[in-house]
Amino acid sequence: MSSLIAQFPSLSSIVSGVALHLLVLRHGEWDQSAPVIVAWYLAFVAVGLVLPSVTEFQVGAGPLFQSLICHIAGLFSSIFIYRVFFHRLRKFPGPILAGITAFYATYLSAKKFHKFKEIENLHQQYGDYVRVGPRELSVADPRAVLSIYGPPSKTTKGPFYDGVQPFISLHSDRDKKRHARRRRTWDHAFSTSGNFPPFNRRDYVNLLIIALRDYEHRVSKYSSQLLSAVSDQVGQAIDMGRWFNYYSFDIMGDLTFGKSFEMLVTGQDSYMLSTLHNDLQSLGPFLHVMWFIPFFKMIPGLNNSYTAFWKWLYEQVDTRSKNEPDEPDIFTWLLKEFRTGEQTEKGKLFLHGDADLAVVAGSDTTAATLTNLFYELASSPTWTAKLQSEIDVVNHSTYRDLAHMPLLSATIDETLRLHPPLPSGMQRVTPPQGIRLDDVYIPGDCIVQMPLHTLFRDERCFAQPTKFIPERWTTQPELVKDRSAYIPFGSGSFACVGKQLALMEMRRVTVDLLSRYDVTLAKEQTHEDFQEGHQDVFTLVHGRGLQLVFTERKSRNL
Structure with missing residues (x-):
């Protein structure tokens, strides 16, 4: 397998994106680290473009960006497949897009700023438990109040x-x-x-x-x-x-x-x-x-x-x-x-x-x-x-x-x-x-x-x-x-x-x-x-x- 990956740089990049998601980003919360993550990617591109001018190591801009695109494709493909087919909330009903991206909630909020009405409509359609984000659940079951918000809650x-x-x-x-x-x-x-x-x-x-x-x-x-x-x-x-x-x-x-x-x-x-x-x-x-x-x-x-x-x-x-x-x-x-x-x-x-x-x-x-x-x-x-x-x-x-x-x-x-x-x-x-x-x-x-x-x-x-x-x-x-x-x-x-x-x-x-x-x-x-x-x-x-x-x-x- 390692020799196969070595022969196909694009495949190596795809695998690296999948690995980044499964081994790192799938665990914990990374929202506040988003600028740092983007900065690392930009640094990678910058080093790749500058390196040939200061060393004998030669890599063209084309292959560099090809590798980066393949890496990102692997990353987002892994995220998509995981959220749709393997996520722990996959069994809860809700719009398909809600399980794929948090921007679905942004879409609901942007509709006249009437998110509370849009969420109510979703509950009328899907029931008490609705998946409204990749890892987010909207719960309208009165039995859940104490477990989620009450004094004995572990949330x-x-x-x-x-x-x-x-x-x-x-x-x-x-x-x-x-x-x-x-x-x-x-x-x-x-x-x-x-x-x-x-x-x-x-x-x-x-x-x-x-x-x-x-x-x-x-x-x-x-x-x-x-x-x-x-x-x-x-x-x-x-x-x-x-x-x-x-x-x-x-x-x-x-x-x-x-x-x-x-x-x-x-x-x-x-x-x-x-x-x-x-x-x-x-x-x-x-x-x-x-x-x-x-x-x-x-x-x-x-x-x-x-x-x-x-x-x-x-x-x-x-x-x-x-x-x-x-x-x-x-x-x-x-x-x-x-x-x-x-x-x-x-x-x-x-x-x-x-x-x-x-x-x-x-x-x-x-x-x-x-x-x-x-x-x-x-x-x-x-x-x-x-x-x-x-x-x-x-x-x-x-x-x-x-x-x-x-x-x-x-x-x-x-x-x-x-x-x-x-x-x-x-x-x-x-x-x-x-x-x-x-x-x-x-x-x-x-x-x-x-x-x-x-x-x-x-x-x-x-x-x-x-x-x-x-x-x-x-x-x-x-x-x-x-x-x-x-x-x-x-x-x-x-x-x-x-x-x-x-x-x-x-x-x-x-x-x-x-x-x-x-x-x-x-x-x-x-x-x-x-x-x-x-x-x-x-x-x-x-x-x-x-x-x-x-x-x-x-x-x-x-």
């Missing part, structure tokens, strides 16, 4: 979370032990350390509410600024999608950098907001082709926005680090953790990653939920009237009062069910031993993702799943068939650390607005246009906004 975060490297935030940290250690710092920041006795749920929530009171007056400040902006446009159409973004980002700018972005005051997008949404739209379709992201970050011209943003973030962190506010905020705890450590370069990357996380994760999802919430309220005048009646009889001067308003909580829960802020769910990797769910076995080292938009609208979990019925969380509990499937803030060790702060922001501004105004859809705002404007770019973004009309309330039950 880890998927390669998607490496997209922000070298910056590693709490959210993107794939090391479970390190994540748990860093999580304690964030728990202090949100005063949800969990070091409480085993109270019942109501007592536990009371403790969290008390812990967050240091942030309450700051949230109220920005709610008042939003009300001021609305009061200037009473009776007129106003894009509340935009203003809810201003509200949530101004709050998190204050709690992270010690200063607001001043969007509620100026009525103009800040650099942070516009850059975030532009980058999400640019990179959103490629979040399943993670080997592409390192090229995006390193190619001049293509990476202008990326490098400018992190330069800006460094400046914000540096300024905030030199100016400690009178009142502690989220960054107080993050900075304290950094300064008590060794203050290494890696520690700085963690700190800057966490600063980015605090603003983005604490703002984008809250703004999206508020936009969806007021869309549902404007579309459901009967329920809105009931909620206003509850608001009128409750002393809502403190957040403790707001947190114990059942109709308000039901409104938020039902909004999060119909419009989860992470509609495609969170990416996980199965443990080496895999996961077994009765008659279904998911192999180890596979990417799994549960589409929350599909799961929350599943008849097995919720009766009348596509209808906005907040009563399912209050007087009609029979409409909730499987409570364990409802995880809008995640579950287990990776659950959202800022949940209670997000709820505070949503409750505060909802009560403040509805206590003063009635709300309706603007004449030009159609249901179809609003729903078509949903963009799934990991978080849910409203590309077309939401046009509402606020009018002074005609009556109040005081």
Whole structure:
């Protein structure tokens, strides 16, 4: 065999490509190493072209490129054959192209940014388990929630979370032990350390509410600024999608950098907001082709926005680090953790990653939920009237009062069910031993993702799943068939650390607005246009906004 290979250089090149795949690239994750791999190939070509001019070794450009082409042909042929006929996910149904290339998921994402709808269509066609990538499975089986996301889960975060490297935030940290250690710092920041006795749920929530009171007056400040902006446009159409973004980002700018972005005051997008949404739209379709992201970050011209943003973030962190506010905020705890450590370069990357996380994760999802919430309220005048009646009889001067308003909580829960802020769910990797769910076995080292938009609208979990019925969380509990499937803030060790702060922001501004105004859809705002404007770019973004009309309330039950 060796003599045969020696006689046919092209065959040798083909074999080398097959061997590279089977012996090396088939094992482990190579996304972040993609630029290095390409660099080695370029170096091979460069050496092959330069070598004849400096040595007696002669090789023409033609044979060199022929060998390279044969090598690449062998590599990709091996990848194709393996993924189609031998891959551990080959028995799961799904589009043929999905099993061959991760670009199929990019194709789904690029279709109006409606990936969550495209995935739902695939589940309707193929069932609960659909292969949507070479090693990726979309799972819509409610039985899988605890095994994939719950406290007993052995899964880890998927390669998607490496997209922000070298910056590693709490959210993107794939090391479970390190994540748990860093999580304690964030728990202090949100005063949800969990070091409480085993109270019942109501007592536990009371403790969290008390812990967050240091942030309450700051949230109220920005709610008042939003009300001021609305009061200037009473009776007129106003894009509340935009203003809810201003509200949530101004709050998190204050709690992270010690200063607001001043969007509620100026009525103009800040650099942070516009850059975030532009980058999400640019990179959103490629979040399943993670080997592409390192090229995006390193190619001049293509990476202008990326490098400018992190330069800006460094400046914000540096300024905030030199100016400690009178009142502690989220960054107080993050900075304290950094300064008590060794203050290494890696520690700085963690700190800057966490600063980015605090603003983005604490703002984008809250703004999206508020936009969806007021869309549902404007579309459901009967329920809105009931909620206003509850608001009128409750002393809502403190957040403790707001947190114990059942109709308000039901409104938020039902909004999060119909419009989860992470509609495609969170990416996980199965443990080496895999996961077994009765008659279904998911192999180890596979990417799994549960589409929350599909799961929350599943008849097995919720009766009348596509209808906005907040009563399912209050007087009609029979409409909730499987409570364990409802995880809008995640579950287990990776659950959202800022949940209670997000709820505070949503409750505060909802009560403040509805206590003063009635709300309706603007004449030009159609249901179809609003729903078509949903963009799934990991978080849910409203590309077309939401046009509402606020009018002074005609009556109040005081």
